[in-house]
Amino acid sequence: MHDIRAIRDNPEAFDAALARRGDAPVSAAILALDEARRSKINEAETAQAEAKAAAKNVGAAKARGDGAEFERLRALVGNSKAAIAALQQDAKDLDGQLTAMLEVIPNLPYADVPDGADENDNVEVAKWGTPRALDFAPVEHFEIKGVAGAMDFDTAAKISGARFVLLKGAVARIHRALSQFMLDSHVDQNGLTEVNTPVLVRDEAMYGTDKLPKFGDDSYQTTNGWWLVPTSEVPLTYSVAGDTLAESDLPRRMTAHTLCFRSEAGSAGRDTSGMLRQHQFEKVEMVSVTHPDTSDGEQKRMLRCAEDLLEQLDVPYRTVILCTGDMGFGARRTYDIEAWLPGQDAYREISSISTTGAFQARRMNARFKPADGGKPEYVHTLNGSGLAVGRCLIAVLENGQQADGSVTLPAVLHPYLGGKSTLTAQGALA
Numbered sequence: 001m002h003d004i005r006a007i008r009d010n011p012e013a014f015d016a017a018l019a020r021r022g023d024a025p026v027s028a029a030i031l032a033l034d035e036a037r038r039s040k041i042n043e044a045e046t047a048q049a050e051a052k053a054a055a056k057n058v059g060a061a062k063a064r065g066d067g068a069e070f071e072r073l074r075a076l077v078g079n080s081k082a083a084i085a086a087l088q089q090d091a092k093d094l095d096g097q098l099t100a101m102l103e104v105i106p107n108l109p110y111a112d113v114p115d116g117a118d119e120n121d122n123v124e125v126a127k128w129g130t131p132r133a134l135d136f137a138p139v140e141h142f143e144i145k146g147v148a149g150a151m152d153f154d155t156a157a158k159i160s161g162a163r164f165v166l167l168k169g170a171v172a173r174i175h176r177a178l179s180q181f182m183l184d185s186h187v188d189q190n191g192l193t194e195v196n197t198p199v200l201v202r203d204e205a206m207y208g209t210d211k212l213p214k215f216g217d218d219s220y221q222t223t224n225g226w227w228l229v230p231t232s233e234v235p236l237t238y239s240v241a242g243d244t245l246a247e248s249d250l251p252r253r254m255t256a257h258t259l260c261f262r263s264e265a266g267s268a269g270r271d272t273s274g275m276l277r278q279h280q281f282e283k284v285e286m287v288s289v290t291h292p293d294t295s296d297g298e299q300k301r302m303l304r305c306a307e308d309l310l311e312q313l314d315v316p317y318r319t320v321i322l323c324t325g326d327m328g329f330g331a332r333r334t335y336d337i338e339a340w341l342p343g344q345d346a347y348r349e350i351s352s353i354s355t356t357g358a359f360q361a362r363r364m365n366a367r368f369k370p371a372d373g374g375k376p377e378y379v380h381t382l383n384g385s386g387l388a389v390g391r392c393l394i395a396v397l398e399n400g401q402q403a404d405g406s407v408t409l410p411a412v413l414h415p416y417l418g419g420k421s422t423l424t425a426q427g428a429l430a
Contacts, residue, residue, distance in 0.1 A: 001362040002102050004034055017108040020115055020324045030101060037094035044087035051080035103207075104214045107359045109324045110333045116323025122336070123323070128307065129316030131340050136403040140343035141394045142274040145405025145425045147171055151275065163264065165275045170429045171393075174409065175282075177416035178396070179257050179389045182284040182309060186386060190305045192255040192286060197235035199258050200226040205238040208364030210330035210356070220261050228261035233383040236287035241364035245289070245379065247371040251298055252289040255386065257282065275390050276348065282389040288382045291368065292358070295380035299355045303335050306351045306386045313410045315395045316340040318347050332357045337387075339395040350391045353384035397423075 007014045011027035018025065114123045142151050150171035156164040167175055186192040206212040206227050211219060211234065220228040229235060236254045245252070260283050271277035286305060290298045303319065310317045322334040331354040338347035358378035361367070367376040400407040405425035414421050420429035 001359065002105060002108075003358075003362065004030070004098070004102070007031065008034065014108070018105070020109055020113075021106055021327070022117070022325055023106065026101070026105060030098065033094060033098045033101065037091055037098055040087050040091035040094060044084055044091060047080055047084045047087060051084065054080070103363070106327075106329045107210075107332050107356060109327060109331075112321075113327070113333050114321060114323045115325075117325040118323075119326045121323040122320040122326055124318055124320050125335070126307075126319040127317070128311060129314070129340070131316050131342060132399065134342065134403075138342035138345075138398065138401060140274055140341075141397045143343070144397055144401050144407060146407055146423045146427050147397055149427050153275075160279075162272075163277065163279045165278060170423055170427055171397075173417065173429065174396070174413065174423065175389060175393050177413050178392050179282060179284060180416050181312075181412055182387060182389070182392075183255065183257055185309055185312070186255040186284070186286065186305065189308075190253075192253045192305075195232075195236060195239075195254050195256045197229075197232050197256045197258060199229045199232075199235075199261075201229055201234055201238070202226065204241070204364075205234050208241050209234045209237050209360055210363060214329060218263055220263060229258065230262050231260050231283055231383075231385075232256040232258040232285040233287055236285060237289070237360060237381050237383060238364060240289050240366045240379065243366055244376050245366075245368040247291065247368050250289065250291045250368055250379065251294065254287045255284060256287075257284045257389075274394070276394060278390065284386050284389065286353075286384045286386040289366070290380045290382065292377065292380050295355055295357065295382060298380075299333065299335070299353060299382055302382060302384045302386070303337075303353045306337055306353060306384060309387055309392075310337065310339060310350070310395075312412045313392070313396060315392075315399050315410075317350070322352075328352070328354060330354070330356045330359050332359070339391070341395060341398050342401070343398045348391070350395060351385035351387050353382070355380065355382045 007027055007030055011031060015025035015027050114121065116122065141147060150168045152166040152168060156166040159166070183194060187194050200222070203212060203225070206219070211230060219230050222228070236256055240252070260281050262279060264277060264279060286302050288298050288302060307317065307319065317337050317339045320336050320338065322336055327334050334352055334354040336349050337351040339350040341348050357380055360381045361378040366379050366381070368379050369376050396410060397407050400409055402408060407423040409417065409421055409423060417429055422430045424430050
């Protein structure tokens with residue numbers, strides 16, 4: 001949510017920032033609603049003051065026996081109640097209209113975010129690792145001989161429909177090992193607090209983390225009103241909703257491994273083969289709640305946490321900063337990490353690390369009390385994948401594939417696999 005005071009102070013800058021995202025100017029319409037709302041509030045407050053003064057004089061008129069003045073003042077007080085209620089309702093309606101306008105306007109990009117229209121304008125900022133030189137033609141993850149029998153899309157389709165997968169045997173175990181490796185790394189090496197969160201959340205949690213009202217079609221809702229989380233960013237971030245934290249409690253760094261659910265609305269025809277784009281998937285999420293002065297540094301810290309996982313897994317990657325036209329609705333700056341997939345001969349997104357500034361905090365009223373005793377301020381919130389487990393499985397399988405259909409597995413996973421280091425061409429761990 002945007003700060004109406006900032007829009008009042010500099011509407012031109014607000015419109016200019018939105019224009020960088022390809023949005024039309026809206027400050028004039030916002031300020032017209034804001035002015036009408038404030039006018040109704042002022043009218044109501046003036047009427048209340050007049051009614052209060054008249055009420056005091058009613059008793060005085062009666063005491064001095066001035067019947068005509070008594071009746072006039074009493075009628076004035078009585079009529080004022082209805083007029084004040086009408087003005088207050090008008091102000092409330094205008095406030096609702098203003099909120100409805102503000103809540104669907106995207107966050108403003110930071111100055112260092114590159115301008116651009118889409119993913120083709122993203123800017124590479126780092127690259128790690130060199131793709132293996134192969135003496136055979138690599139295949140995609142679901143075509144690897146040792147994987148094919150354990151990645152069952154047909155049975156999943158029979159159970160649930162398209163964009164689901166049934167993982168079995170050794171491949172299921174590798175998938176589980178990846179999530180455990182990620183969590184252990186975040187807790188033991190990166191100092192994050194592990195949280196086991198609900199995956200069913202209320203409207204307020206989705207709204208507070210900017211998923212509603214604009215993106216309801218991207219998520220699933222149960223018949224009794226709960227939402228299935230698109231990512232554990234939602235429960236982790238919303239855990240501080242309505243709180244006023246002590247400055248000494250910041251930063252608050254959390255991680256969770258959950259199932260995630262997305263309808264993939266608008267992605268028809270994209271990545272229909274394999275398990276790159278699914279309705280149900282698993283992700284290890286990172287969320288930080290920080291002081292505004294440290295949020296930029298925290299984003300870089302989170303980025304390194306995610307990059308380090310890929311380095312430990314020996315998966316080549318590149319990091320890009322998203323341009324204004326490719327950023328998510330709530331982000332002020334986003335870095336994507338793209339893992340090298342030899343089967344596609346391309347880098348594909350495996351993590352996004354975003355800072356929202358105070359955008360989410362303002363929606364969910366999350367603040368901190370400065371140590372010097374100043375007024376409470378909004379915290380900053382950040383979120384990032386650390387990592388998407390299914391996509392990481394794809395990267396590990398494709399980068400470790402051998403000519404005979406087996407897969408050499410990263411050394412950091414061996415302890416989670418009973419010391420086994422290979423997925424054989426027959427689909428067993430060895």
